[in-house]
Amino acid sequence: MRSDTALGAIGNTPMVRLQGFEPEGGAEIWIKLEGGNPTGSYKDRMAVSVLTRAMERGALRPGDRVVEYTGGSTGTALAFVAAVLGLRFTAVFSDAFSDSKRQAMEAFGAEVLVEPSDGTITPELIQRMKARAYALAEEPGSFYADQFGSPDVRAGYAPMGQEIAARLGCVDMLVSAVGTGAALMGTADGLAEAGQTPQVIALEPLQSPLLTTGQGGPHKVEGVGVGFEPPFLDRDRVSGIRAIDQDAGFAMCRRLAAEAGVFGGGSTGLNVAAAVELAGELGPGKRIVTFACDSGAKYLGGHIYG
Ligand SMILES: Cc1ncc(COP(=O)(O)O)c(C=O)c1O
Known part of the structure; x- marks a missing residue:
């Protein structure tokens, strides 16, 4: 029944490699284009x-x-x-x-x-x-x-992990900014079901570093940095949490659109800014996966794209 309706258009989104963003001697960076879902978001x-x-x-x-x-x-x-x-x-x-x-x-x-x-x-x-x-x-x-x-929120993202494993095979690190933490953890669950247990890195805006310092604050990255502990964030499963400057994220959004045709919102910019940093640390022969959580079309006329 579901495949006969618009619900059948959910998931099975493309993945692209951001080769031009990978630091010299760093890991591969892959991004799942979730803006391809019917409402433009994962x-x-x-x-x-x-x-x-x-x-x-x-x-x-x-x-x-x-x-x-x-x-x-x-x-x-x-x-x-x-x-x-x-x-x-x-x-x-x-x-x-x-x-x-x-x-x-x-x-x-x-x-x-x-x-x-x-x-x-x-x-x-x-x-x-x-x-x-x-x-x-x-x-x-x-x-x-x-x-x-x-x-059921976290469970809804398990297919995303399975899709990533089917597309790439081995994944060394999964990186994502967290709101509820469901996309990051649910995808990790799906990867585990497919036999992949990458390092899992959670991100938050530097302007609201609640998870890394205990102190939240006002910021402009929609969907993440909710001001309390993300309920699905399983700290035992997470290898690290990083705070990323929102302005570096917004600049990354503009670069992603102009240089790779990847058109995302603020959380996508945060994800890729962090993935570039982490790719340098992880080194060659490794593979990082992150998400273009939603489409940049939602942010036209705002502070990201002007
Ligand atoms: C644009 C965007 N990015 C990222 C997130 C974070 O996803 P999650 O709540 O699964 O951690 C959200 C959640 O609302 C979102 O709307």
Whole structure:
């Protein structure tokens, strides 16, 4: 059934090697182009996993309302999958995130509630969004998608690990900026199922170094650096955590688009800036994999692409 609908377009995204970005004598850098998913982000993988599994369990029925607080990518993915499955969706959003993400959610028929901000993503704002979503989810006929808690979120990324293993075989290091940590850990799970156990490196913006110093702060990298411990980040499985300067990430976004045709958002820039650093440290004959988490088309007119 799923392959007869738009849900069949989720996953099996291409991978490209960023040879021109590899330091002399460094490791190979490969990037999975997740902007190729239907809503332009890897979040489609978790949305289809969460909603279809909840329907299979009978926890969610056609016509029910799905609720989530979101910076927009998760919300757009949930709105898309909900539309296909005959579910309603309410997003608690904020004007700190791209307005185009609000428009995309509304295009898929979602109700979008906007929490006001001073233009930056702060722990206080996230807490306010969360409280509003929790209250809505208490209403009858509502289902809380729980992007920060549901095991179905992490499980939704296992196929990405399997796709990477099928494409590349051996992988030495997996690198990704973390929001919930689900994409990084779920992909590592899928790689492990395929017999690959690379080093796993988590990233956060240097402007909000909560994981590396204990102190978060305002930053502008959408989808990551959420201001609390990422619930799916398994510190026993992670080999290292790095804080990467957001401006180096944004500059990397522009370089990736102009020199490799890889068009991503701020988290993609952070990922590749870190991968270049790590490729130099890892040395030749090794292979690093990272993600172009979403499409740069979502960020046109913003601070990354002007
Ligand atoms: C653009 C973008 N990049 C990266 C992430 C982080 O993914 P995860 O929550 O799986 O760690 C998100 C999550 O919202 C995102 O929207």
